[in-house]
Amino acid sequence: MDINLFKKIGFSDKSAKVYLVLLGLGPSSIRKLSDSLDMNRGQVYEILKELQEKEVVKFFREDTKQLFVADDPESLRKLVDKKEHELKIINKSVDMVIPELQALYNSGGNRPVAKYFKDDDIKTILEDVLEACESSEEKMYRVYSAEGVREHLYEDFPSFSDARIAKNITVKVIATGNGGELRGLDERKWLKQESKTPTYIFIYPGKTAYISFDAKDNLVGVIIENVGICETQKMIFDQVWKTL
Numbered sequence: 001m002d003i004n005l006f007k008k009i010g011f012s013d014k015s016a017k018v019y020l021v022l023l024g025l026g027p028s029s030i031r032k033l034s035d036s037l038d039m040n041r042g043q044v045y046e047i048l049k050e051l052q053e054k055e056v057v058k059f060f061r062e063d064t065k066q067l068f069v070a071d072d073p074e075s076l077r078k079l080v081d082k083k084e085h086e087l088k089i090i091n092k093s094v095d096m097v098i099p100e101l102q103a104l105y106n107s108g109g110n111r112p113v114a115k116y117f118k119d120d121d122i123k124t125i126l127e128d129v130l131e132a133c134e135s136s137e138e139k140m141y142r143v144y145s146a147e148g149v150r151e152h153l154y155e156d157f158p159s160f161s162d163a164r165i166a167k168n169i170t171v172k173v174i175a176t177g178n179g180g181e182l183r184g185l186d187e188r189k190w191l192k193q194e195s196k197t198p199t200y201i202f203i204y205p206g207k208t209a210y211i212s213f214d215a216k217d218n219l220v221g222v223i224i225e226n227v228g229i230c231e232t233q234k235m236i237f238d239q240v241w242k243t244l
Contacts, residue, residue: 009079010054014039018047019056023070030066054079112226119218123156125209128223129202130160133169136205140170142237145188146198147177149211152219153200174240189244203233 006016021036022028030048034041048068051057056075059068117124133141154160161183164171173180173188176198182188202209208230211221 009076009083014043015047015050018044019051019070022051022057022068023073027060027062027067027069030068033068112224112229115223115225117221117223119220120156122153122211122219122221125202125211125221125223126154126157126160128207129204129209130163130167130169132205132207133164134167138205139168140172141202141204142234143171143173143203144199144201144237145173145175145180146200146212147175147180148198149200149213149219150175150180153211172237172241174237174244189241191240191244201233203230203237206230208233 001020003011003013003016003020006019007013011019017037018033018039022033025032025036028036030041030044033039033048034044037044039047048057048059052059055078056071057068058071059066061067129141133139157163165184168185170185171187173186174191175188176191180188180190199210199212201211206227207223207225209221209223211219214220
């Protein structure tokens with residue numbers, strides 16, 4: 001029998017094993033249980049005390065022997081009820097402390113939130129760019145388009161540019177290396193400089209996204225949600241744009 005169920009209601013691995021063996025053996029001495037479980041008697045005795053406290057094992061004497069017997073399995077329902085009662089109390093306590101914790105959290109200012117994405121989820125970043133821009137007043141984003149990354153970035157979303165144009169979203173692109181083309185509602189300038197570790201960067205409303213390759217040449221990405229970081233990156237981008 002899977003003992004994970006017992007662990008969920010407060011049993012340890014060993015106490016679950018003792019309980020199940022005792023359930024099958026019927027009234028048993030510590031010695032009998034010790035032999036059946038391959039545990040020393042002291043260990044078995046301590047576990048039996050624990051099970052008695054849970055009210056799933058009973059103790060009685062027969063002549064000069066001390067015997068233990070598992071209670072009716074229905075007694076396990078009492079443990080479940082007790083667990084539910086404890087959780088209700090904890091839930092109420094959490095409800096009471098959340099406002100205080102929320103105030104403490106908010107006092108920390110506008111914290112950056114980072115979300116990480118693996119190769120198969122890179123499309124999510126592209127979708128987020130379109131969604132954020134579509135709901136913003138500016139309806140525009142900025143990009144550092146890195147050679148080496150851009151050739152693979154849109155493989156799972158080949159209609160990205162068409163979707164962008166359909167949503168009337170404009171983009172300014174600073175491309176590094178060779179390649180890249182205008183698709184509509186876009187402006188492009190080039191930095192004739194190659195990078196050994198190319199990173200494709202989106203700067204869009206309230207967020208920045210960075211996409212590159214990991215050690216196994218799989219695309220990985222991160223979105224950082226923070227207005228301050230976004231505005232700083234916009235300022236740097238616009239200054240570089242003016243010099244090109």
